[in-house]
Amino acid sequence: MHTKVYNLLSDFNKIKWKLTFKGILIGIIVGLLTVLYRMGIEFGTETAVRIYSYLKLHPGFAFLWTVIIMSVGLFIGWLVKLEPMASGSGIPQTEGVLLYGLNMKWYSILAVRYLGGILCSIFGLSLGREGPSIQIGAAGGQLVANRISTSHLEDKYLITGGAAAGLSAAFNAPLSGIVFALEEVHRSFSPLVLLAATTASLTADFVSKNFFGLKPVLNFTATPQLPINLYIWLIPIGIVSGFAGSLMNKLLLGFQSLYRKIPAILRPCIALLIALPCGIFLPEILGGGQKLIRISENAGRGIGILFVFLFMKMIFTGTSFGSGVPGGIFFPILSVGALTGGILGIAATYLGLPSKYIADFVVCAMTGVLSASVKAPVTSILLTFEMSGSLIHLLPVAACSFIALLISDVLKTQPIYEALLERFIENNGSKITIDEKGGLHEFVVELGSEVCDKMIGELNWPQGSLVVGIRRGAREIVPKGNTQIRPGDYLVILSPEGQDQEIRKYMTDYCYCGGAYAVSDKT
Numbered sequence: 001m002h003t004k005v006y007n008l009l010s011d012f013n014k015i016k017w018k019l020t021f022k023g024i025l026i027g028i029i030v031g032l033l034t035v036l037y038r039m040g041i042e043f044g045t046e047t048a049v050r051i052y053s054y055l056k057l058h059p060g061f062a063f064l065w066t067v068i069i070m071s072v073g074l075f076i077g078w079l080v081k082l083e084p085m086a087s088g089s090g091i092p093q094t095e096g097v098l099l100y101g102l103n104m105k106w107y108s109i110l111a112v113r114y115l116g117g118i119l120c121s122i123f124g125l126s127l128g129r130e131g132p133s134i135q136i137g138a139a140g141g142q143l144v145a146n147r148i149s150t151s152h153l154e155d156k157y158l159i160t161g162g163a164a165a166g167l168s169a170a171f172n173a174p175l176s177g178i179v180f181a182l183e184e185v186h187r188s189f190s191p192l193v194l195l196a197a198t199t200a201s202l203t204a205d206f207v208s209k210n211f212f213g214l215k216p217v218l219n220f221t222a223t224p225q226l227p228i229n230l231y232i233w234l235i236p237i238g239i240v241s242g243f244a245g246s247l248m249n250k251l252l253l254g255f256q257s258l259y260r261k262i263p264a265i266l267r268p269c270i271a272l273l274i275a276l277p278c279g280i281f282l283p284e285i286l287g288g289g290q291k292l293i294r295i296s297e298n299a300g301r302g303i304g305i306l307f308v309f310l311f312m313k314m315i316f317t318g319t320s321f322g323s324g325v326p327g328g329i330f331f332p333i334l335s336v337g338a339l340t341g342g343i344l345g346i347a348a349t350y351l352g353l354p355s356k357y358i359a360d361f362v363v364c365a366m367t368g369v370l371s372a373s374v375k376a377p378v379t380s381i382l383l384t385f386e387m388s389g390s391l392i393h394l395l396p397v398a399a400c401s402f403i404a405l406l407i408s409d410v411l412k413t414q415p416i417y418e419a420l421l422e423r424f425i426e427n428n429g430s431k432i433t434i435d436e437k438g439g440l441h442e443f444v445v446e447l448g449s450e451v452c453d454k455m456i457g458e459l460n461w462p463q464g465s466l467v468v469g470i471r472r473g474a475r476e477i478v479p480k481g482n483t484q485i486r487p488g489d490y491l492v493i494l495s496p497e498g499q500d501q502e503i504r505k506y507m508t509d510y511c512y513c514g515g516a517y518a519v520s521d522k523t
Contacts, residue, residue: 137166
């Protein structure tokens, strides 16, 4: 037993050197996979605009298009039934794999994501590419892990690196991909997670830029810097953004609940049918919403039409995403934030705000709404910077992000991906499997947790488990009964086969004040 534990810990210590090279390989593969998906989604959205423009001029073809809608909708419903893990955003499922041991089949994930996602974009559904890109990245990481990984522990790090690379390539945002892995997925800092995410994200970003160039996804580089005397406006921007983000979450979850009353196979048909009038009369709201962000930034429309766009975009996103079709919500949430900021900016011009600063309102509100919805403020701030290509808005953007987060917390809004993961497990419990192979688990000790500042011998550890190591910075500590556990320590727990879920749950409550992660190692 001691020899086995020693060998496992020895592999654990060496893994950081392997992750660098494997992370680069994952970045190349995931970068190419994400570029292909991104091209497909952009082509689909452009096609949708052309199709609905044609139908507006030739309404006689609407019946034929309706027949196509029903056929494609049933096909997408069959795809989702075939692989439930590829439904919706993909971020909750990825977190479920990394946090709770859900099993993922990379080949079926990729097949359904590409087929279902591109088909949905051709019909113009209000969905984004970022969530699917993250899951595509995770599937790419699993593909590599299945062939060159030597442990379950390494599997999890490689899948994390793939997820980070997916976000990086989707938005040309490597820093956001890195921080996303730490803040949203694992919800704590880990040097090994950081290493895997960094190498994969930077490599994927390099691959993506070779196809899409160096231009930021959102060209906000000409946005003027907000003067200090106008910072008072950040308070209403943050407050309104917090309400908008919380309302967005309620709509997404509410429409998802409404769709439960409809047979699963028919849900995509309903979403595609709703897209028909939206595409004919309001083509601006089709797809993720990049066009709406440009409209909001340039303040080229009146406040009335922006209200219409905002209302319809929120409803259309709810009906699209709630149906369970493959597609993300990052970009639609950003577009809702942009419209919110545009409305506030135009309203502020009536009170003396120079119109050139409306774009600043848009950038700040985008970050605020995303932060309030996802509750990952650092990722939201970095993503806005990388997508806009400008760092001059750090203080106002950060202020709006945290004000919006405060409003979201006051309203007791649950983070959207956490809520979606809970619902996914609840609705698909009989269709998903959980990894129960046993082995090593790694848990970070948060300040204020139950184990913090306690000695090993003082605690009642889960039955059958064994604390085999403590990582404290660069030190590796062999635990004894009188070893005191410090904040920031990484506890390495050995669990017997079949008790992974029990020990994950137990140690989550033990080590974390809120949120958790665990990664396991093959025995």
